[in-house]
Amino acid sequence: MEVLVPFSTDRPKSRLSSVLDPAERAAFARAMLADVLDAVNAAGGEPRVLATGPVEPETECPVEVDDRPLTRAVNAALSDRRTTADQPVGIVMADLAIATPSALRELFDAVERAADVSIAPGRGGGTNALAVDHPEFHVDYHGASYRDHRRIADEVDATVSAIDSHRLATDVDEPADLAEVLIHGEGRSAAWLREAGFALDASGGRASVVRK
Amino acid sequence: MEVLVPFSTDRPKSRLSSVLDPAERAAFARAMLADVLDAVNAAGGEPRVLATGPVEPETECPVEVDDRPLTRAVNAALSDRRTTADQPVGIVMADLAIATPSALRELFDAVERAADVSIAPGRGGGTNALAVDHPEFHVDYHGASYRDHRRIADEVDATVSAIDSHRLATDVDEPADLAEVLIHGEGRSAAWLREAGFALDASGGRASVVRK
Numbered sequence: 001m002e003v004l005v006p007f008s009t010d011r012p013k014s015r016l017s018s019v020l021d022p023a024e025r026a027a028f029a030r031a032m033l034a035d036v037l038d039a040v041n042a043a044g045g046e047p048r049v050l051a052t053g054p055v056e057p058e059t060e061c062p063v064e065v066d067d068r069p070l071t072r073a074v075n076a077a078l079s080d081r082r083t084t085a086d087q088p089v090g091i092v093m094a095d096l097a098i099a100t101p102s103a104l105r106e107l108f109d110a111v112e113r114a115a116d117v118s119i120a121p122g123r124g125g126g127t128n129a130l131a132v133d134h135p136e137f138h139v140d141y142h143g144a145s146y147r148d149h150r151r152i153a154d155e156v157d158a159t160v161s162a163i164d165s166h167r168l169a170t171d172v173d174e175p176a177d178l179a180e181v182l183i184h185g186e187g188r189s190a191a192w193l194r195e196a197g198f199a200l201d202a203s204g205g206r207a208s209v210v211r212k
Numbered sequence: 213m214e215v216l217v218p219f220s221t222d223r224p225k226s227r228l229s230s231v232l233d234p235a236e237r238a239a240f241a242r243a244m245l246a247d248v249l250d251a252v253n254a255a256g257g258e259p260r261v262l263a264t265g266p267v268e269p270e271t272e273c274p275v276e277v278d279d280r281p282l283t284r285a286v287n288a289a290l291s292d293r294r295t296t297a298d299q300p301v302g303i304v305m306a307d308l309a310i311a312t313p314s315a316l317r318e319l320f321d322a323v324e325r326a327a328d329v330s331i332a333p334g335r336g337g338g339t340n341a342l343a344v345d346h347p348e349f350h351v352d353y354h355g356a357s358y359r360d361h362r363r364i365a366d367e368v369d370a371t372v373s374a375i376d377s378h379r380l381a382t383d384v385d386e387p388a389d390l391a392e393v394l395i396h397g398e399g400r401s402a403a404w405l406r407e408a409g410f411a412l413d414a415s416g417g418r419a420s421v422v423r424k
Contacts, residue, residue, distance in 0.1 A: 124391060144414035
């Protein structure tokens with residue numbers, strides 16, 4: 001399955017600005033992108049980066065540049081694919097630093113076997129990963145998009161499979177999310193954080209991070 | 213499988229004190245407990261509440277009172293079971309308000325089929341649900357217990373299966389967690405929150421809650 005991985009080259013990960021400076025945020029975003037591309041490849045997907053500007057991923061991967069906002073760029077890409085092939089398409093966010101091949105395989109398998117659309121909700125109601133095999137489904141990433149995507153699927157009579165995965169629910173946006181990368185990550189993102197001096201602080205209720 | 217559900221009757225859910233008063237926290241904790249007991253039953257488990265004081269769950273269920281701290285009470289219960297039966301035991305936290313029967317079934321199946329211990333990590337590195345079929349494994353819920361439980365399993369040569377579930381990773385401790393209940397919950401906890409005036413606020417990056 002072709003899997004689009006949207007990636008913003010323009011001030012990525014601004015909500016991490018309290019713990020990482022702009023150059024660090026860019027480097028960490030690239031490490032997460034590489035982890036996601038590796039996981040998609042290992043899950044049997046064929047990743048393609050859908051970037052807002054030129055980028056050379058650390059993992060070799062074709063890149064398509066589209067500087068439009070996320071929703072419009074993804075809908076244009078979905079529309080393109082429909083005119084050229086009747087194949088399912090995946091859309092996996094570039095900051096799923098602890099995504100595993102098995103969780104992604106479950107997402108892909110769901111549309112290859114049963115549902116028209118499979119959705120992995122993110123924490124806080126976003127849509128972290130999608131697989132789509134329906135001619136009319138479109139995306140709308142604004143706000144709590146998980147519910148909107150379920151509604152859109154209903155409106156076009158597309159069956160939906162929700163993928164229950166902590167790995168896929170964890171998009172790395174805020175400092176607290178870095179703890180998940182240190183706890184579960186085994187790839188470049190976790191290595192990057194450790195190299196940058198981050199460590200787990202398990203003194204409170206939920207683990208957070210400290211930086212040396 | 214017998215499934216212990218530890219429940220604190222003494223000032224439950226104090227980290228929700230900014231949005232719920234003590235009586236509300238107690239009522240909401242009971243609603244979550246009932247949802248968890250329902251999910252365990254639906255998953256084929258036999259729940260038993262392990263409470264720090266007397267409680268009458270809204271869903272009929274045997275209650276065992278043990279006022280010792282969580283780790284000691286659970287280890288004593290595990291030890292009791294070992295002397296009377298060589299059966300796996302589950303331990304599922306009482307605040308997993310969006311736990312589904314299918315996610316719990318995966319947890320139980322993992323020890324019935326393959327592993328000595330199955331663990332569902334919580335957000336922030338806690339241990340939200342466990343199933344244990346090993347004579348020497350014991351718990352230690354202090355701090356980031358997911359890693360500690362993996363280490364304890366290693367030390368006693370117990371094989372481990374990690375359960376990747378957003379539903380089981382979501383323990384409801386902090387106000388932001390209430391959004392997950394409103395997004396995904398279909399039981400008493402979600403109904404209780406709606407009745408109490410909580411609604412989803414999807415205006416920011418991740419959805420949060422507002423109260424009318």
